[in-house]
Structure formats: structure tokens, C-alpha cells
Amino acid sequence: MKYTVINTPLHNIDGVAKVTGRATYTFDVKLPGMLYGKILRSPYPHARILNIDTSKAERLIGVKAVVTGKDTLGIKQGIWRRYPELCDEEILAREKVRYIGEPVAAVAAVDEDTAEEALDLIEVEYEPLPAVFDPMEAIKEGAPQIHEGVERNINVTRHIEWGNVDEAFKEADYIREDWFKCSGQAHVCMETHCAVSSYTPDGKLTVWTSTQSPYYIQVLLAWTLGLRENDVRVISRYVGGGFGSKFELDSAQFCSALLSMKLCRPVKIVLTREEEFTATKRRTPMYYYVRTGVKEDGTFVARETRVFTDGGAYTSMGATALYLTGFFHSFPYKWPNYRYDGYRVYTNTMPSSAMRGFGAPQAIFVSESQIDMIAEDL
Structure with a gap:
């Protein structure tokens, strides 16, 4: 049988227009x-x-x-x-x-x-x-208030939980806890806004x-x-x-x-390239605290995670990123007991929003890094 789609290369429908300069941006x-x-x-x-x-x-x-x-x-x-x-x-x-x-x-x-x-x-x-540029400083008592009425500059919280995390940790043979910091990132699109x-x-x-x-x-x-x-x-x-x-x-x-x-x-x-770097949105910087309990043979027992995101000056799509990073952090393994608390924090920096993966790169980097550390410890 000769296939017309399966195992058949398909040309990009707008490829010719782009490589010949006919595409109008x-x-x-x-x-x-x-x-x-x-x-x-x-x-x-x-x-x-x-x-x-x-x-x-x-x-x-x-x-x-x-x-x-x-x-x-x-x-x-x-x-x-x-x-x-x-x-x-x-x-x-x-x-x-x-x-x-x-x-x-x-x-x-x-x-x-x-x-x-x-x-x-x-x-x-x-x-x-007075200004504040780091979320861990912005949540402290007495920090500059960026938006009126927002206590300790925390404008969004998210909670995900299943199982009995506290009891599960009591059954773990080994527990490791770490802090990770994931920085922001500019999109650097070839075409500026x-x-x-x-x-x-x-x-x-x-x-x-x-x-x-x-x-x-x-x-x-x-x-x-x-x-x-x-x-x-x-x-x-x-x-x-x-x-x-x-x-x-x-x-x-x-x-x-x-x-x-x-x-x-x-x-x-x-917008100029300088404006792109200083005055548009970016990938959300995050502080990750992760506590993971396992059995001697490496079986996962429980995980507890707290995330503080550098939301920048405005909410943007950051509330979604805050939820998704906690959701993705449980992937791709089966955690019988899992608890996540996320806090989106205002700072006097450019707003943080969506970027490829939308919270997943930070979540998976942190998860896999700590699992490697645990494996080495065991």
C-alpha cells in the first residue's frame, strides 16, 4: 500500500513565502x-x-x-x-x-x-x-508595598494536595530537602512587538x-x-x-x-530590541523548596513543595504559571502523597508571564535534579 500521509514528508505551507521574502509581517x-x-x-x-x-x-x-x-x-x-x-x-x-x-x-x-x-x-x-526586587525580600514584614491592599506583596496563591503527606514522611527511610532558584528568561523573538x-x-x-x-x-x-x-x-x-x-x-x-x-x-x-529586554514580559523566575521522602530501595513515598515566583509588577499570565508549575512538578512519576503550595509575589521588576513550557521547565529541572541527588545519596 502506498501512503499519502504516513511516512511522507510534508512541506511547510508557508515555507515558500518565508524563504522568498514574500511573507508580510x-x-x-x-x-x-x-x-x-x-x-x-x-x-x-x-x-x-x-x-x-x-x-x-x-x-x-x-x-x-x-x-x-x-x-x-x-x-x-x-x-x-x-x-x-x-x-x-x-x-x-x-x-x-x-x-x-x-x-x-x-x-x-x-x-x-x-x-x-x-x-x-x-x-x-x-x-x-522604596523598591524591592526579590520575592523573598518582598514577602517580609515592612517591605515596600507595590500594590495597595496586597499584604506582603502576595497577590496569588495555589494549593495542590493528595494523599497524607505528613504521615507518609514518617514512613520514609530517607528524606532530602533543597532550595533551588530558577532565573527568568527573555523570549528574544526575531520580530519584536x-x-x-x-x-x-x-x-x-x-x-x-x-x-x-x-x-x-x-x-x-x-x-x-x-x-x-x-x-x-x-x-x-x-x-x-x-x-x-x-x-x-x-x-x-x-x-x-x-x-x-x-x-x-x-x-x-x-519596539526596539532594548525595549524587548526591559519592558515586555519574560519567563517567570522561581524559588523552589522541595522535600522528598523515599524508601531504601528508592521508592517514592512523599513530596512537599513550596514555590515563590517573582511575578514582577503585574499579574499578567503568572497566576496560570503558578498553578501549572506545581502540577508539572508531580510529573512523570506516581507520587502517592503530594503537597504543593505556590505564592506569586509582586516585585518592582518587569512582569513575568508565559514562556515555552509555562512552568514546566522549572518544575522538571528541580524535580530531576533532586532525584539525581537522592540517587547519589542512596
Whole structure:
């Protein structure tokens, strides 16, 4: 029998377009009358915004519009819209900045150089506040409070348990406990975050953007800009890498849309590589405490795990990562008794979110490392 699918090589359906340069990415989009946007970002990890003076920037020849948080609806957004407590981020900060690189203003001009020059003319008056950069320090009594009303900066907790962990440890012949630290990681997509937004006088917004989820961007833009979802169209043709970093509403998408709504002209914003490293999302850094009990022959008896994640300044998709890492930590073995407690901690660093594996790389690295240690001990 001759197979047409099994044991038959299949060509990538968009491979020819990519290798011949015919694939059109957001970076390639050009529209008539299009303007270019740039974003002013906070130089402080934690500060109150006392005043933003945009008058000099607005007078610069070639500048068409400047927006700040005062031009927004002030909606705190997040990808999990059903849970208001997880929606804690304003794309353009109005009263307070919580990490270096947080957007505070955006400019639209006739070209990128003019927009960049205009950023230097925006005067922002800050009141610096104490900052904390490590989750283990952020949970201590007396640590700077990053979000009002969040005790000890712990904004999400997760618990997973089965069996009788405490009794099982009493039956273990050998118990080992260790701390592990897993660092963050930048996605480094070849195509940086970018968007071209075009708002028309009939109230319709079209956004070309590099995203892994056009639907999420559609609904989040509609929500934060006060538009109907049916009036927002998101187009994502080819994506130059995502790896989890392009699920959520970002500053290029929001600021280009806000500027376009003010001008009724297309606005394009492309983040620089520096902005990618300092002002987008990252893999979630984690502190892992693991206590494992085994029999003399190596049979697993019980495992207890506590995780403190460096959530950064905002929740993002970090609440999901907190649950998943505890779930994955029980893989691929059969643990008769297992207990996991996870704590997501605010810090004055860039927000942590999804990245390939979404909590699994940290969980499996820690698990396998300790199992190797136990095997060597036995």
C-alpha cells in the first residue's frame, strides 16, 4: 500500500513565502498617511507620577499627537477578565510606576526620529519610592508595598494536595530537602512587538500586529478603549516568533490604537530590541523548596513543595504559571502523597508571564535534579 500521509514528508505551507521574502509581517505594513509612534518609559522601578508636561513635545515640528494615562479610560486590564483581582495593569500608568520601562506617554510623529526627539521633550515629575526586587525580600514584614491592599506583596496563591503527606514522611527511610532558584528568561523573538493601528471616523479600529492570539487582543483593546468588540478587527498574518510572549495586550498595540483614535490616522509602533529586554514580559523566575521522602530501595513515598515566583509588577499570565508549575512538578512519576503550595509575589521588576513550557521547565529541572541527588545519596 502506498501512503499519502504516513511516512511522507510534508512541506511547510508557508515555507515558500518565508524563504522568498514574500511573507508580510507587521513590520512590513505601510498605510497611506501613516505616522510613527514611540513610547516614553519610566526610569524608576517605583515612583509616583506627580506631573507630566507634554507641551514642548507637542510644539515640535512633525509631532501630531501626544498621549498619557490621562487620555485613557483608566481601566486596569488583564488576560483573565473574569477575575478583577488579576486585572491590575494600566498600559499607560496614571498615578504610579512599578518597574523600569513602564510606559507613561506615547508620541505620534511624521517619522521615527521626530517621535524619538519628542520623547526627550516630555517632562515627567516623579516622587521615587522604596523598591524591592526579590520575592523573598518582598514577602517580609515592612517591605515596600507595590500594590495597595496586597499584604506582603502576595497577590496569588495555589494549593495542590493528595494523599497524607505528613504521615507518609514518617514512613520514609530517607528524606532530602533543597532550595533551588530558577532565573527568568527573555523570549528574544526575531520580530519584536509591533503594531499598526488605523481608526476611522466611523468608529472602526483595525490593528495589524504580531500576536499569538488575535482574539485576546481584540477583546482587550475593545475593553480598554471603550469600543464594541465588533468594531475592532485584529489582523495577524505572519508572526516572527512568540513563544508565549505575544498572548497579551502590549504597549505597541495599545498606544498605537490610542494615538490613532485621537488622530484618525494610521500609527505604527515597533519596539526596539532594548525595549524587548526591559519592558515586555519574560519567563517567570522561581524559588523552589522541595522535600522528598523515599524508601531504601528508592521508592517514592512523599513530596512537599513550596514555590515563590517573582511575578514582577503585574499579574499578567503568572497566576496560570503558578498553578501549572506545581502540577508539572508531580510529573512523570506516581507520587502517592503530594503537597504543593505556590505564592506569586509582586516585585518592582518587569512582569513575568508565559514562556515555552509555562512552568514546566522549572518544575522538571528541580524535580530531576533532586532525584539525581537522592540517587547519589542512596
